[in-house]
Amino acid sequence: MSEELVNAMLEVDEEKIFTLVENQLKTRDPMAILEDLKEGLAKVGTLFEKEEYFLSDLVFAAEIFKEVMKKLEPFFPKKEGEVKGTIVMGTVEGDFHDIGKNIMADLLRFNGYIVEDLGVDVAPETFLEAVQKTQPDVLGLTGLLTAAFAPMKKTIDLIRKNYSNKLIIAVGGAPINEKWIRDVGADFGANNASVGIKLINEAIKKKNQRK
Ligand code: B12
Numbered sequence: 001m002s003e004e005l006v007n008a009m010l011e012v013d014e015e016k017i018f019t020l021v022e023n024q025l026k027t028r029d030p031m032a033i034l035e036d037l038k039e040g041l042a043k044v045g046t047l048f049e050k051e052e053y054f055l056s057d058l059v060f061a062a063e064i065f066k067e068v069m070k071k072l073e074p075f076f077p078k079k080e081g082e083v084k085g086t087i088v089m090g091t092v093e094g095d096f097h098d099i100g101k102n103i104m105a106d107l108l109r110f111n112g113y114i115v116e117d118l119g120v121d122v123a124p125e126t127f128l129e130a131v132q133k134t135q136p137d138v139l140g141l142t143g144l145l146t147a148a149f150a151p152m153k154k155t156i157d158l159i160r161k162n163y164s165n166k167l168i169i170a171v172g173g174a175p176i177n178e179k180w181i182r183d184v185g186a187d188f189g190a191n192n193a194s195v196g197i198k199l200i201n202e203a204i205k206k207k208n209q210r211k
Pocket residue numbers: 038041042043044045046048049055058059061062094095096097098099100101103104139140141142143144145146147170171172173174189190191192193194196197
């Protein structure tokens with residue numbers, strides 16, 4: 001971990017962040033850099049919660065994060081070749097956070113998946129229509145707010161009842177933990193893209209073995 005990078009993100013110091021990232025890209029794994037930036041951004045969120053930072057700080061930090069991602073992306077390993085599967089993704093109703101979802105969608109594409117990204121604030125019925133039309137291997141739901149739990153559960157219940165009980169459903173976002181995953185009715189989940197991709201790869205492999 002680079003404490004310097006975590007702190008630069010925490011201080012929302014744009015120039016320092018870019019300089020550090022450019023230097024670190026010469027020697028470090030881009031996923032490790034991403035994790036440090038995420039940790040710094042989460043700390044910005046904590047200071048916002050404590051009312052030490054304003055919403056404008058949060059917005060600015062998020063903008064910087066998105067810009068830095070453009071620098072990191074070309075360094076993520078890309079797998080060429082066969083398509084591994086199809087995934088429908090989106091951030092659940094009432095939640096507009098999309099940075100993590102977009103990263104997850106890009107990394108899935110780099111890993112050989114076809115991703116249909118429905119965007120943010122996606123209604124349960126829209127997810128249902130999309131899976132009925134696309135018939136994906138996996139449905140991926142993102143939620144960052146505590147209030148995302150209810151629409152996420154509503155979406156999963158609707159899909160299990162009206163589409164299929166067997167569709168692989170993965171959830172992601174900062175608040176996701178084992179209890180959340182179980183209570184919401186998902187198959188698995190992760191608050192980290194590397195773990196998320198690994199779990200999705202394993203689930204698809206298992207599904208193909210059953211065929
Ligand atoms: C950046 C940010 C914002 C930005 C969002 C910009 C954008 N376009 O997304 C802005 C400033 C707009 C914003 C707005 C708000 N925010 Co905000 N925000 C954050 C912050 C600081 C970081 C989120 C983030 O992008 N992290 C970086 C990404 C890379 O991480 P990630 O999302 O977790 O994604 C990773 C994994 O989860 C995983 N993943 C993601 N999706 C999926 C899907 C699947 C299937 C899988 C397997 C994995 C996976 O892979 C990703 C890469 O590793 C968080 C703090 C935090 N701890 O998360 C608060 C936070 C989520 N926000 C919060 C709040 C309160 C708000 C606002 C209500 C503020 C306000 N008063 O308006 C609004 C909400 C508006 C709405 N209705 O959605 C609170 C939520 C509190 C709560 N308990 O509900 C938090 C926790 C801050 C805090 N500590 O108070 N926010």
